[in-house]
Amino acid sequence: MSTEVLAASDVLAIVEAARKASRKLAVASSSTKNHALTRMAAALESHAAEILAANAEDVKAAEVLAARGELSGALFQRLKLNDDKFRAMIQGVLAVRELPDPAGRVLDRKLLDDGLILQKISCPLGVLAIIFEARPDAITQISSLAIKSGNAVILKGGKEVERTMMALLSAIRGALGEVAGIPEDAVSGVYGREAVQTILGMTGSIDLVIPRGSNALVQYIQKNTQIPVLGHADGVCHIFVDAAADQAMAVSVIVDSKVQYPAVCNAVETILVHSAIATEFLPELHRALTENGVRVRGSARAQASLPEAVIDLVKDDEWHTEYSDLVLAVDVVADLDAAIDHIEKHGSHHTEAIVTADPEAARRFLNEVDSAGVFHNCSTRFADGFRYGFGAEVGVSTSKLHARGPVGLEGLVTYKYQIEGSGQVVRDYVGRDARTFRHEPLDF
Amino acid sequence: MSTEVLAASDVLAIVEAARKASRKLAVASSSTKNHALTRMAAALESHAAEILAANAEDVKAAEVLAARGELSGALFQRLKLNDDKFRAMIQGVLAVRELPDPAGRVLDRKLLDDGLILQKISCPLGVLAIIFEARPDAITQISSLAIKSGNAVILKGGKEVERTMMALLSAIRGALGEVAGIPEDAVSGVYGREAVQTILGMTGSIDLVIPRGSNALVQYIQKNTQIPVLGHADGVCHIFVDAAADQAMAVSVIVDSKVQYPAVCNAVETILVHSAIATEFLPELHRALTENGVRVRGSARAQASLPEAVIDLVKDDEWHTEYSDLVLAVDVVADLDAAIDHIEKHGSHHTEAIVTADPEAARRFLNEVDSAGVFHNCSTRFADGFRYGFGAEVGVSTSKLHARGPVGLEGLVTYKYQIEGSGQVVRDYVGRDARTFRHEPLDF
Numbered sequence: 001m002s003t004e005v006l007a008a009s010d011v012l013a014i015v016e017a018a019r020k021a022s023r024k025l026a027v028a029s030s031s032t033k034n035h036a037l038t039r040m041a042a043a044l045e046s047h048a049a050e051i052l053a054a055n056a057e058d059v060k061a062a063e064v065l066a067a068r069g070e071l072s073g074a075l076f077q078r079l080k081l082n083d084d085k086f087r088a089m090i091q092g093v094l095a096v097r098e099l100p101d102p103a104g105r106v107l108d109r110k111l112l113d114d115g116l117i118l119q120k121i122s123c124p125l126g127v128l129a130i131i132f133e134a135r136p137d138a139i140t141q142i143s144s145l146a147i148k149s150g151n152a153v154i155l156k157g158g159k160e161v162e163r164t165m166m167a168l169l170s171a172i173r174g175a176l177g178e179v180a181g182i183p184e185d186a187v188s189g190v191y192g193r194e195a196v197q198t199i200l201g202m203t204g205s206i207d208l209v210i211p212r213g214s215n216a217l218v219q220y221i222q223k224n225t226q227i228p229v230l231g232h233a234d235g236v237c238h239i240f241v242d243a244a245a246d247q248a249m250a251v252s253v254i255v256d257s258k259v260q261y262p263a264v265c266n267a268v269e270t271i272l273v274h275s276a277i278a279t280e281f282l283p284e285l286h287r288a289l290t291e292n293g294v295r296v297r298g299s300a301r302a303q304a305s306l307p308e309a310v311i312d313l314v315k316d317d318e319w320h321t322e323y324s325d326l327v328l329a330v331d332v333v334a335d336l337d338a339a340i341d342h343i344e345k346h347g348s349h350h351t352e353a354i355v356t357a358d359p360e361a362a363r364r365f366l367n368e369v370d371s372a373g374v375f376h377n378c379s380t381r382f383a384d385g386f387r388y389g390f391g392a393e394v395g396v397s398t399s400k401l402h403a404r405g406p407v408g409l410e411g412l413v414t415y416k417y418q419i420e421g422s423g424q425v426v427r428d429y430v431g432r433d434a435r436t437f438r439h440e441p442l443d444f
Numbered sequence: 445m446s447t448e449v450l451a452a453s454d455v456l457a458i459v460e461a462a463r464k465a466s467r468k469l470a471v472a473s474s475s476t477k478n479h480a481l482t483r484m485a486a487a488l489e490s491h492a493a494e495i496l497a498a499n500a501e502d503v504k505a506a507e508v509l510a511a512r513g514e515l516s517g518a519l520f521q522r523l524k525l526n527d528d529k530f531r532a533m534i535q536g537v538l539a540v541r542e543l544p545d546p547a548g549r550v551l552d553r554k555l556l557d558d559g560l561i562l563q564k565i566s567c568p569l570g571v572l573a574i575i576f577e578a579r580p581d582a583i584t585q586i587s588s589l590a591i592k593s594g595n596a597v598i599l600k601g602g603k604e605v606e607r608t609m610m611a612l613l614s615a616i617r618g619a620l621g622e623v624a625g626i627p628e629d630a631v632s633g634v635y636g637r638e639a640v641q642t643i644l645g646m647t648g649s650i651d652l653v654i655p656r657g658s659n660a661l662v663q664y665i666q667k668n669t670q671i672p673v674l675g676h677a678d679g680v681c682h683i684f685v686d687a688a689a690d691q692a693m694a695v696s697v698i699v700d701s702k703v704q705y706p707a708v709c710n711a712v713e714t715i716l717v718h719s720a721i722a723t724e725f726l727p728e729l730h731r732a733l734t735e736n737g738v739r740v741r742g743s744a745r746a747q748a749s750l751p752e753a754v755i756d757l758v759k760d761d762e763w764h765t766e767y768s769d770l771v772l773a774v775d776v777v778a779d780l781d782a783a784i785d786h787i788e789k790h791g792s793h794h795t796e797a798i799v800t801a802d803p804e805a806a807r808r809f810l811n812e813v814d815s816a817g818v819f820h821n822c823s824t825r826f827a828d829g830f831r832y833g834f835g836a837e838v839g840v841s842t843s844k845l846h847a848r849g850p851v852g853l854e855g856l857v858t859y860k861y862q863i864e865g866s867g868q869v870v871r872d873y874v875g876r877d878a879r880t881f882r883h884e885p886l887d888f
Contacts, residue, residue, distance in 0.1 A: 023788070027811050110833055113879065116822065118832055126814060222670065344467070367471050370570060378560065388562055389554055435557065 006190055011198040014188050015154060015205050018127050021183035022152035026124045028182055030101040033147055036180040037097040040144065041090050043175035047167070048086060054167035055081040055136065062134075062160050071160065074263065079134040079160055089140045092392070096144040099391045103150045124150035126207035129199050131221060133158040133213040139168045142210070143187045145392055152186045154206070156199065158213075162191050200225035210395055215322065232398040234322045235265030235350040237380045240339040240365065241285075242356030243276040249377065250281065250355040251288045256379040257353070259292045263324050265396060266351050266373075266383040270319065271330045272339045278305040278332045286311075289328070298330035305332060319346040336361050340368050347371065349398045351383040372398055450634055455642040458632050459598060459649050462571050465627035466596035470568045472626055474545040477591055480624040481541040484588065485534050487619035491611070492530060498611035499525040499580060506578075506604050515604065518707065523578040523604055533584045536836075540588040543835045547594045568594035570651035573643050575665060577602040577657040583612045586654070587631045589836055596630045598643065598650070602657075606635050644669035654839055659766065676842040678766045679709030679794040681824045684783040684809065685729075686800035687720040693821065694725065694799040695732045700823040701797070703736045707768050709840060710795050710817075710827040714763065715774045716783045722749040722776045730755075733772070742774035749776060763790035780805055784812050791815065793842045795827040816842055 025033075044051070059080050065071040108120035128151050132138045139155055146153035157165040166189060173184040190199070199206060203226045210230045211221045218233045239257060241250045257268035273281055282305040289296050290309075297312040314329045319342070321329065333339045343352055351373035354365040362376040373383040385393025469477075488495070503524050509515040552564035572595050576582045583599055590597035601609040610633060617628040634643070643650060647670045654674045655665045662677045683701060685694045701712035717725055726749040733740050734753075741756040758773045763786070765773065777783045787796055795817035798809040806820040817827040829837025 023784075023812060023814075026814075027808075112826075112831065112833065116826075123814075226666070340467075364471075368467060370467075370470075370567075382556075382560075387556065389556065 006192045006195050008194065008198045011190050011195045012202075014185075014190055015127065015199070015202055017185040018152040018154055018188055019205055021185035022124070022127050022150075024183050025147070025152055025186045026103070026126070026150045028150065030104075032181045033101070033150065034097050036147055036176060036182045037093055037144055039175040039180050040140075040147070040172055041093045041097075043171040044086075044090050044093065044140065044168070047171035047174075051164065051167040051171060052081060052086065054163040055079075058161055058163045065160070075134050075160070079136070079164075081136055081164065085137065089137050092137070092141055093144040096141075096148050096392050099148060101148065127152045127154065127205065129154045129156065129206045129209045129227075131156045131196060131199070131209065131211045131213070131217070133217070134161045135212070136161060136164045136168065138212055139165055140172070141392065142394070143172055145394055147182065147186065151207075153188075154199065155187070155189045156191065156195055157189070159191075165189050165191075196221075200227065203227050212395060230397050231395045232265060232348065232350055234320075234348045235267070235396075236270065236320055236322050236346065236348040237266060237268045237350055237383075238270045238272060238339075238343050238347055238352045239268050239380065240272045240333075240336070240343075240352070240354045240356075241274060241277070241281060242336065242354060242358060242361050243274040244358035244361060245274075245277070245281075245355040246357055246377075247277065247281050247284065251285055253353065253355055253377070253379050254285060255288055255292055255294075257381055258289070258294055258328055259326065260379070260381050262326050264381075265322075266380050267324070268353075268380050269321060269323055269328055270342075270346070271328060272333045272342055273302070273305075273330065274336075274339075275301075275332050275334055278302070282306050282330065282332075283308065285330070293326050295327045296330060297327065299332065301332035302330040320348070322348075336364060340365070343369055343371070350396065351375065351380045353378065353380050372396070450636045450639050452638065452642045455634050455639045456646075458629075458634055459571065459643070459646055461629040462596040462598055462632055463649055465629035466568070466571050466594075468627050469591070469596055469630045470547070470570070470594045472594065474548075476625045477545070477594065478541050480591055480620060480626045481537055481588055483619040483624050484584075484591070484616055485537045485541075487615040488530075488534050488537065488584065488612070491615035491618075495608065495611045495615060496525060496530065498607040499523075502605055502607045509604070519578045519604070523580070523608075525580055525608065529581065533581050536581070536585055537588040540585075540592050540836050543592060545592065571596045571598065571649065573598045573600065573650045573653045573671075575600045575640060575643070575653065575655045575657070575661070577661070578605045579656070580605060580608045580612065582656055583609055584616070585836065586838070587616055589838055591626065591630065595651075597632075599631070599633045600635065600639055600643065601633070603635075609633050609635075640665075644671065647671050656839060674841050675839045676709060676792065676794055678764075678792045679711070679840075680714065680764055680766050680790065680792040681710060681712045681794055681827075682714045682716060682783075682787050682791055682796045683712050683824065684716045684777075684780070684787075684796070684798045684800075685718060685721070685725060686780065686798060686802060686805050687718040688802035688805060689718075689721070689725075689799040690801055690821075691721065691725050691728065695729055697797065697799055697821070697823050698729060699732055699736055699738075701825055702733070702738055702772050703770065704823070704825050706770050708825075709766075710824050711768070712797075712824050713765060713767055713772055714786075714790070715772060716777045716786055717746070717749075717774065718780075718783075719745075719776050719778055722746070726750050726774065726776075727752065729774070736770070738770045738772060740772060740774060743776065745776040746774040764792070766792075780808060784809070787813055787815070794840065795819065795824045797822065797824050816840070 062071055062076055062079055066076045103122055103124050105122040106119055107122055110118045112118050128146055130142045130153060142155065143153060155165060169187065169189045172187050176182045176184040176186060200221065206227050208230055209221060209225060209227050211218045215234045218231050222229050222233060239254055254268065254271055261267060282302060286296055286306055286309050297314050299314055303311055303313065319329065331342065333342060349371045352369050352371050353375035354362055355377055356362050366374045366376060375382065383396065506515055506520055506523055510520050547566055547568050549566045550563055551566055554562045556562050572590055574586050574597060587597060599609060613631065613633045616631050620626045620628040620630060644665065650671050652674055653665060653669060653671050655662045659678045662675050666673050666677060683698055698712060698715055705711060726746060730740055730750055730753050741758050743758055747755055747757065763773065775786065777786060793815045796813050796815050797819035798806055799821055800806050810818045810820060819826065827840065
């Protein structure tokens with residue numbers, strides 16, 4: 001199968017079937033959708049042997065590529081399923097089942113006149129296309145999120161994961177159908193590079209493309225489709241250490257933001273330090289980062305505050321760099337305004353944090369920085385759907401558009417997420433003896 | 445001025461200045477923004493003579509074009525200001541001032557852990573670019589909406605309206621500046637066809653493009669920019685007359701939806717009639733439409749139900765047509781499912797209505813039709829921000845994307861507006877002795 005080519009007409013037929021299925025799925029009740037997710041989890045359980053065998057074949061083929069240096073070690077690790085990862089995938093499906101149904105909710109209701117009632121109702125988007133690389137868990141996660149939200153989904157995985165994807169889809173689609181009350185075409189897969197071209201051209205049939213993978217993949221997709229794309233090409237996140245920062249907290253927050261998982265988009269890439277504390281703070285920061293295996297780069301001003309160390313100089317055109325590795329860049333800035341200017345000029349509008357004990361500086365930073373996440377006194381790594389309490393995450397969006405129907409003033413604003421912390425780091429919420437999130441609603 | 449060409453570097457400088465201004469405007473308080481709107485209304489008042497003189501020059505030039513048949517009568521009418529229209533523009537600015545501030549609202553607030561609080565906050569988009577044709581009132585309306593919502597705005601009007609636009613902008617910008625606490629660069633204008641090219645290429649500097657004009661203009665912009673576009677290329681709205689319809693109500697709703705203002709996007713273009721009532725209903729409908737000057741076209745099945753009239757046949761590839769005139773198309777469909785299929789195949793996802801006394805048919809139509817507006821027993825012309833009670837309208841969006849930051853289940857749904865009516869028509873809400881909307885919030 002993995003050597004076959006899928007003709008454009010096959011892809012069109014698959015998308016058309018998905019569109020038809022989406023109309024049925026869009027009006028399925030919450031209990032029907034939940035029941036389908038229960039069946040899906042059971043099907044994964046009962047097809048475990050075939051799925052793991054298909055994955056083992058993918059892994060064998062990938063080993064050859066990895067040995068030739070044609071596949072990165074990280075990609076190889078993500079591809080490989082084991083019993084624990086497989087069990088977590090099934091648990092993930094059941095966790096999505098437990099979330100509240102986001103569709104069919106009344107968002108607003110207004111009496112326009114006697115007997116004339118306006119309601120604003122949430123409803124599914126229609127058909128999603130997910131273009132991802134090698135992660136098998138993306139398949140079950142996205143499929144279950146799609147079913148729960150009432151959207152049909154077309155999956156296109158990288159060549160490396162094709163056998164695994166087909167085995168997973170066979171189990172998932174088998175759990176749907178007439179008995180489940182949801183057409184099996186609500187979840188389909190396509191393969192081959194040509195299929196991506198066809199999908200990206202299907203404006204009107206596909207409502208949203210979600211790329212999950214490298215910056216290059218996301219950028220390619222953003223540039224080659226008129227369909228809305230949910231995601232972000234890069235995450236160049238900043239932390240500004242203000243003159244009024246608790247410096248020990250700043251070191252701890254920065255180390256967590258860089259070291260806890262350097263390959264992800266919400267890891268920090270650039271540290272901006274207020275000039276008033278640079279000579280005191282930077283040697284401490286440099287020591288802590290070096291101890292954690294982080295290579296520090298920086299501006300001439302940063303170098304000047306580090307008399308006992310030699311760092312790589314960052315060139316003017318290098319500040320917009322997502323290292324995705326144990327490397328970061330440091331600059332010294334005159335004040336809060338200069339920090340905000342730097343972020344506006346070089347950032348990616350993903351997530352930025354300030355460390356300060358000055359509430360006015362924090363207020364200004366949270367208000368004035370134009371990013372999807374603006375944090376005070378905590379790690380940038382909190383920018384994550386699970387940590388925000390969403391129960392699951394489709395991706396992180398740095399776009400702002402969101403309006404439908406007549407658009408008034410409300411359509412001219414977007415939203416951002418602010419966090420007020422007291423030095424928390426993600427590390428404490430991971431692994432054995434981790435703190436658990438409380439996720440309690442507050443009055444506002 | 446109108447013969448000068450604005451160099452691309454000038455446009456870049458204007459957008460850059462707007463971006464800078466947008467950061468100040470984004471954090472301006474509600475009272476600062478309201479005060480600026482008061483000043484703006486006063487400035488329009490005190491510059492009335494210059495503005496009306498500039499408009500008279502535009503009108504004089506347009507008369508030459510209109511005489512040569514190079515400018516439509518409708519465009520000419522829209523261009524021309526008089527005292528009443530000018531007064532309504534000023535009233536419009538003051539009405540926007542009275543709306544609640546949409547920015548800086550807490551949309552969600554959650555305790556993630558002790559001392560770790562997540563807030564979802566509404567905030568402005570940044571810089572808007574409005575590309576419109578000849579309507580002077582669009583300039584004051586969009587400028588006041590932009591200031592109220594905290595967004596900077598770049599206006600690009602058609603050549604015909606350039607003198608009027610520059611006179612209006614001179615008054616508006618004079619009302620801003622240091623005294624107002626909002627930089628005058630928050631509202632700027634550019635001119636010339638080349639400026640549009642430059643603007644459409646400024647991804648990252650401009651956050652949203654709003655085209656206001658012909659379908660051709662909107663389509664051109666959608667195809668030639670990576671910046672999100674708010675709007676809709678066409679409005680091919682449908683009304684389905686169910687077997688269980690109150691037929692007198694259906695005639696009244698259809699006549700209103702077509703005749704009340706045929707040139708607008710929410711006017712109906714296609715009527716779908718349930719086959720069980722076609723021979724009884726269609727002659728009545730045909731009579732009423734003909735009396736109102738509407739030319740009826742239709743399918744062979746529609747013709748068969750109209751033995752005493754001859755109608756133009758609609759070809760298979762003509763069903764997606766926005767007539768924007770006193771013309772409409774009629775088809776006869778087997779049932780509700782066939783009506784929904786027709787709308788899915790030929791519609792534009794703008795606004796569709798069902799006329800029926802059967803609550804189950806209405807429920808299915810409202811749930812299953814994938815359009816921004818789905819109405820029961822009322823005119824499609826209610827699809828309008830003012831009628832929805834928004835106080836003002838930027839445009840009507842048929843797009844669905846809307847997510848920012850980590851996207852969970854909520855990011856996979858959009859919303860639609862439903863109206864439950866009892867035969868209301870827009871006509872009754874227009875002109876002397878018009879009914880007024882009540883716009884009362886209801887519990888839900």
